[in-house]
Amino acid sequence: MSIQTPHNTLLIPGPIEFDDAVLQSMSHYAESHVAPGFVKVFGETLTLVRKVFQSTNPAAQPFIIAGSGTLGWDLVSANLIERGENALVLNTGYFGDSFGQCLETYGANVTHLKAPIGDRSSLEEVEQALKEKSYKVITLTHVDTSTGVLSDVKGVAQLVRRVSPETLVVVDGVCSVGSEEIAFDEWDLDAVLTASQKAIGCPPGLSIVMTSGRAIQAAQSRKTPPSSYYASIANWLPIMKNYENNKASYFATPPTQLVHALHTTLTQITVDVPARFAIHAKVSDKVKAAVAELGLKQVASRPECQAHGMTAIYLPEGLVPADVLPGLLKRGVIFAAGLHKEIATKYIRFGHMGVSVTDPKRGDIDNALTALKEALTEAKQAKGL
């Protein structure tokens, strides 16, 4: 029996449903952040982050910091780029806009290469943009939570190494790490930032960032100091290195309970990382087929740019989210409303990540698809459609 009070199933693109063991770790008794027991757990958790990223390069460096996913943007923007340098944002929705604002806050000159809603820019367009200016950093949102558009991280990274090898490749993986394949070393990425509450399956409150040796080098060879204290790589680097070497170290008190929960979920995930990506792809295919069968279109237009951890679904003409979400809730299922400003009233978002996908005994996905079908029928009838 679950330790969790019976509740509606949370199938939004994060936070997601939690495994009992993860929630149990959240109520770990009080521990000193510098006691041997916690130091070991934090150190192991950092090592587990490497595994999720399929990284074995010792020059790569994971960071786990108390904060929301958003803090990862500050970590990148405050350390990897200096005032007046150029950043190219491959923009596939809401989160590209915001990442750009964060980069500008730290003085970057930001160019947005904006794809049409539901699509991503082609490699040819990216190549063209890269040739027009010298960019210190290129950013891409692996999965834009607002649209469910999947970026071609591997393809873009290869392209960058070919045409602009010094440019740092930064991936916003908030909605992808744990559900989409990422081979950090093999793809030669420089930073992937994420949060705990999406496909990683831990409650929100942790900013997790993986960086390459090249990125650390860029942070360390800045001409100007970073203009953030809490998001300074220089302040956190010795802490992360020490904990992973089983040595206590202090810059700010780590969120001990959340770190325990992260340790628990990463231990589960890293049993078989490729299998985790495969099951997310398989369940995603099933969801997308069911959505098509209902006669519905996805916001992400082409199959190759559709995420595997969420599906953004256009509603039938004449319906808005408020017509359908209550019918889902009545059936015990929570989806999210639209988020992209220009189309917000036209679509809903279904998150299929973590235990809802990996534990078929829960029946979450089948129940959700049945509920979606019924709620849509009901809503159409109510509107006389």
Next chain:
Amino acid sequence: MSIQTPHNTLLIPGPIEFDDAVLQSMSHYAESHVAPGFVKVFGETLTLVRKVFQSTNPAAQPFIIAGSGTLGWDLVSANLIERGENALVLNTGYFGDSFGQCLETYGANVTHLKAPIGDRSSLEEVEQALKEKSYKVITLTHVDTSTGVLSDVKGVAQLVRRVSPETLVVVDGVCSVGSEEIAFDEWDLDAVLTASQKAIGCPPGLSIVMTSGRAIQAAQSRKTPPSSYYASIANWLPIMKNYENNKASYFATPPTQLVHALHTTLTQITVDVPARFAIHAKVSDKVKAAVAELGLKQVASRPECQAHGMTAIYLPEGLVPADVLPGLLKRGVIFAAGLHKEIATKYIRFGHMGVSVTDPKRGDIDNALTALKEALTEAKQAKGL
């Protein structure tokens, strides 16, 4: 019976022991950060923060953000002061040094008024310093966790209003909020920053900042934009206002489980805020008397500058923390080693905050005092002292 696995009693100056109900809130099932249930809890939690600060002025504004206490320094430094403006740091230990570094990161000209170890500057010295320059901000560490020195927040605030009324009074209350009296409105403070894991009695992972109308006004009338995105008051202000008005709003995903835990502990604390300060003062007096009876001196020299939530205790000549802490641990009690660089090997720190103080049935304080006496005797015998 407690839900917690039997464990050694954590009596360091944070994190501290947790009430069962608080830990139970940490394992709350998955919830959307914009669902009505969570919006209500977050909104109420913000209102409870006002109560802890005994504040009823609607112009005052609480912030609750995923992060360590350190993030509060960034919130102050990035928003309340501009590049080239002056900050006066009343420095009573380790945390004054670090707050100064954070202010400098954001371009402030920092002057430290450094008290001797274990003491605080007199009001006359502060007045003298305030008359030498025009300061945008004055900061003081209410309780310096490294030394247990208590600052005279009320006295300094009164002084500032008299001799430099435009200067913003900023209090680092990481080790004081919940154990030391703070009357935010009455004392006319501008910002008090704290964290969840000390006298507030919640697991670490939340930065909590209370600001005055004057502080918000200063942030909003800046000539230059703040150079932080995640620590920008402009980005968070509408979110906090909306949640407290029971409206969902998005800038970054709040740490839903930690917010539940904070709600639980603040509900307990705000039943009677003055009574909470009184019990901490009473238990602190008892600890200090017992320490004196053992023939030991405190790092905080004079009674009026001794904190009520912790005691920093000089060890007898010839002993270092590593001689005594294992003896305490053997008896189920965890104290902290010294932290202040110049005297680190000479003292230990005993945190007496939260449930260990407010729930005498636990016997935490009495057990700790007995353990301290025994561990000292044992250590002296072992060293032939």
